[in-house]
Amino acid sequence: MDIITGVYFRRGSHLAQAVYQGFILSRQQVSHRGKLRLCYWIKTEHGVIKAFVEQERCVFFIKTADTNKAIEILDKLECDYQLAVLSLKHFDQSPVTGVYFSQLSGFYRAKEALDSRLSIYEEDIRHADRYLMERYIKGGVWVTGISSQKAGYLELNEAKLKACDDFTPHFKRLSFDIECSGDGVLFSVGLVSDSERIVIMIGSEQVSDLDIIWVEDEISLLNTLCKEISRLNPDVLIGWNVIEFDCAVLHERAEALGVQLSIGRDGEAMQVSKGHFTRVLIPGRVVVDGIDTMKNATYHFETFKLSFIAQEVLGQTKLLSQDNRLEEIVRQFHEDKLALAKYNLQDCVLVWDIFSKLSLMEFATARTKLTGLELERMGGSVAAFTNLYLPLLHRSGYIAPNLGEHGLNFDSPGGYVMDSKPGLYKNVLVLDFKSLYPSIIRSFCIDPMGLIEGGQMPDNAIVGFNKGRFSRTLHHLPKLVAQLAQARHQAKQNGEQMLQQAIKIIMNSLYGVLGSKGCRFYDPRLSSSITMRGHEIMQTTRRWIEEMGFEVIYGDTDSTFVRVADEYSAAQCKQLGITLMTEINQRWTQLLSEQYQLESHLEIEFETHYSPFFMPTIRGQETGSKKRYVGQVVDKEGSPALIFKGMETVRSDWTQVAKEYQQAVIRALFDDLDVVEVTESFINQIISGQVDNKLIYKKRLGKPLESYVKNIPPHVRAAKDATQNGNVSGLGKGSQIAYVMSHSGPKLYTGAIEQLDYTHYIEKQILPIYRMLPNIDENAINLAGQRSLDL
Structure with missing residues (x-):
């Protein structure tokens, strides 16, 4: 092959076929002249x-x-x-036959006809996905075919695709956002690219310093939107709740008005299908939602509303607050269109800046390069596992089973959580097993196919739990974990943060997938052999540490908390942590080699030195709590910092005053200051009305309002009352309810705060935190300062 400006030409035929390096944007399977045809849109450097x-x-x-x-x-x-x-078999060793169709219609009809009469397998896998999966194509491809130039793109017929793992695309993005009435009637659309900021607005032309395209009605707006997207020609459209809302509304209005949303690269219309989730297909383009991408990158926030994320990530606020926002949008459309245009455009800019600052497209790209899932496909841990595992399984002579065919239906235990020893400690070391569950999979050869093969040769198998036995040599998942671990190490070395994060998420999802009844490879012998082995490892590690003369005060899933003598200096604690880490790793290496004849991939790390450390009791009891503690560490700048786990300060359903009080009272406890004085100060602030704006509760509705009948929590009562009184509308499942506690009960927070029940806040938000502190006098608050509070 000759190389000419990065394009390869293959000799030896009448027509030289160029070979292009690229990244898959979208995929389709369609009928063409009665036959199945696969269509892939590919972004290349050319x-x-x-x-x-x-x-x-x-x-x-x-x-x-x-x-x-x-x-x-x-x-x-x-x-x-x-x-x-075929030379394939079922997990029960039965030989299997492939049923092939060249027409999509016949395939679907056959599926429907056979499904109720006999078992069919892997019928749910779209062939556009299977074609890539079986070739190990994960985003990046080499592609060749018979080419012809079209308007704006190159068409390849009789194309062939091959995996190209090292290609990283540079996507052209377009942030867009619609504004509409409560009924979905369109007002405007904002568009922001790297070089342009445009608003398409219905109305008569007005003078403005913004770039506004004025149109006379919704039909003109939709047609203009198609023209602008075609002109700007993005690879990726981004937005906030953009698939479930913006795309869905645009599609519904286009259908209602008889307009073709022809925004595909070849002029084809956008397709929207709804099922368990909304799916958007724009030929040659991708729609990526900011909320889904952030959640999949494991960002955790109190709420994912754009206003909140913009404030937290960018330090910026939206032009309209969330209170009565829809009413204000409608008012602006009728009375102040330029203000609406600014608001519309700002939302697009905020999304653009969030994507840029958090490298969300880089994360989505890294995830696709690891799993082969579409760029826009978020969630999908089961689908990702299937993509990675199924082609390996086929090459080993097996097809995938159907859900639950093994007939086993017992629950696997969760992660090991040790009873804690509550109290205030001067020095506590935390030792963490690095990626414990993936390491167990790798060390003990836990694998769906390995479970089947181990059952065929039980005498030489690795004994798991609940009668699970695993082949020592015939498996894929342990090798897959090893490859991911190596890739993560390399990503760390190269400073590729998003790739490192994507690998971590996939590795940590493997146990969850095997324990999910929605996965075709689910088998409780697999999941229990992971978690119960984890229990065994944690218990054995605790025993070893205690045999060395140290006290273990708590353990949780993969972390062990070790008490160290008060007189130990920070340097001595660090050295002891390293010593314990080395010794425990050596013991696991020796135990797995001697007892199981296995190589150990278990690796415990000295993670943290807390000084001091506080483990509270369960409220109202003397028993130590679980998954709740706070400790002080020294940060990178050498300053003390408090780390809270499971406490009120990190929970979204506690008020701001409770969070601030807990921070202050723990700081006083650690600094040996007067916790009563701190507590009284916060009580005085509450009673005097100084912190009314910090007494707001926030909690989401877990189901529709009308579904709450018998047990009605405070936030639901507040929402119901406000809805019935006509103060608010549109509250439903997932809505975040902000409310305060008044003398007459919970009231929806609308900006005005009055008639607050301060006694409630003292009893429910301050005293429970105070009572968890060690060695406190319950009556001290009432007596201190010669005051008497009616608590």
Whole structure:
């Protein structure tokens, strides 16, 4: 092959075929002249390619024993199909037959007809996905074919695709946001690219320093939007709740008005389908939602409303507050369109800046390069596992089973949580097992296929739990974990933060997938062999540490908390942590080698030195709490910092005053100051009305308002009362309710605060935190300062 400006030309035929390096934007499977045709849009350094893959066939599998029954049913359908006995088998060792279709219509009809009569396998995998999966294509590709230039893109027919793992695309983004009435009637659309900021607004032209395209009605707005997207020609459209809301509303209005939303790269219309989730397909482009991407990158916030995230991430506020926002948008559309245009545009800019600052597209790209899932496909841990595991399984001679075919249905235990020893400690060391569950999978060869093969050769298998046995050599998941661990290490070395985070999330999801009844590979012998091994490892580690003469005061899933003598200096604590880490790792290496003849990949790390450290009791009891503690560490700048776990200060359903009080009273406790004085100061602030704006509760509705009938929590009562009184509308499942506690009960917070029940806040937000402190006098607050509070 010759290399000419990065494009490869293959010799030896009448037509030289260029080979392009790129990244898949979108994928489709369609009928073309009665046959299945796969279409892949690919972003390359030389432009965008539309690649057609022909002569592919859809497939599902049946057990060979069911062939005659299947033929009887399929022949009645008069559809074109072919059967092929394969060198594949089911997990129960039954041979299987592939049922192939060159037409999508026949494939779907056959699925429906056979599904109720016999077991069919892997019928839910779209062939556009299977084609990539079986070739280990995860985003990056080499593509070749017979080319022809089209307007704005290159078309390749008879295309062939091959994995290209090292290609990283540079996407052209467009942030967009719609403004509309409560009924979805469109007012305007904002568009922000790296070089332009545009608002398309319905109304008569007005003088403005903004770039506004004035249109006369919704039809003109939709048609203008199509033209602008075509002109700006983005690879990726980004937004906030953009798939479930903006795209869905645009699609509904376009259908209602008879307009084709022709925003695909080839002029094709946007397609929106709704099921368990909304799916948007724009040929040649991708729609990526900011909320989904942030959640999948494991960002945690009190709420994912754009106003809150913009404030937290960018330090910026929206032009309109959340209170009566819809009413204000409607008012601005009718009375102040320029203000609405500014608001619309600012939302687009905020989304653009959040994506840029948090590198969200880089995360989405890294995730696709690891799993092969579409860029816009968020969530999908089960789908990611299937993408990675299924082609390996096929090459080992197996097809995937259907859900629950093994008939086992017992629950696996959760992570090991040790009883805690509550109290205030001067020095506590925390030792963490690095990626404990993935390390167990790797060390003990836990694997779906390995479980089947281990059952075939039990004498040489690794004994798991609940009668699970695992092959020492025939498995894939341990090798996959090893590859991910190596890739994560390399990403750390290269400073690739988003890739490192994506790998971490995928590795940590493996146990959850195997324990999910929605995964075709779910088997409780797999999940229990991971968690119960984790219990064994944690208990053994505790015993070893105690045999060395140290006290273990708590343990949680993969962390062990070790008390160290008060007189130890920080340097001595650090050295002891390293010593314990080295000793425990050596013991695990020795134990796995001698007892199981296995190589240990368990690795415990000295993670943290807390000084001091406080483990509270369960409220109202003497028993130590679990998953709740606070400790002081020295940060990178050498300053003391408090780390809270599970306490009120990190919980969204406690008021701001409770969080600030807990921070202050723990600081006083650690600094040996008067906790009563701190407590009284906060009580005085509450009673005097100085902190009314910090007495607001926030809690989400877990279900529709009307579903709350018997047990009605305070936030639901506040929402119901406000709705019935006509003060608010549109509250439903997922809505965050801000409310205060008045003398007449919970009231929805609308900006005005009056008639607050201060006694409630003292009893429910201050005293419970005070009472968890060690060695406190319950009556001290009432007596201190010669005051008497009616508590």
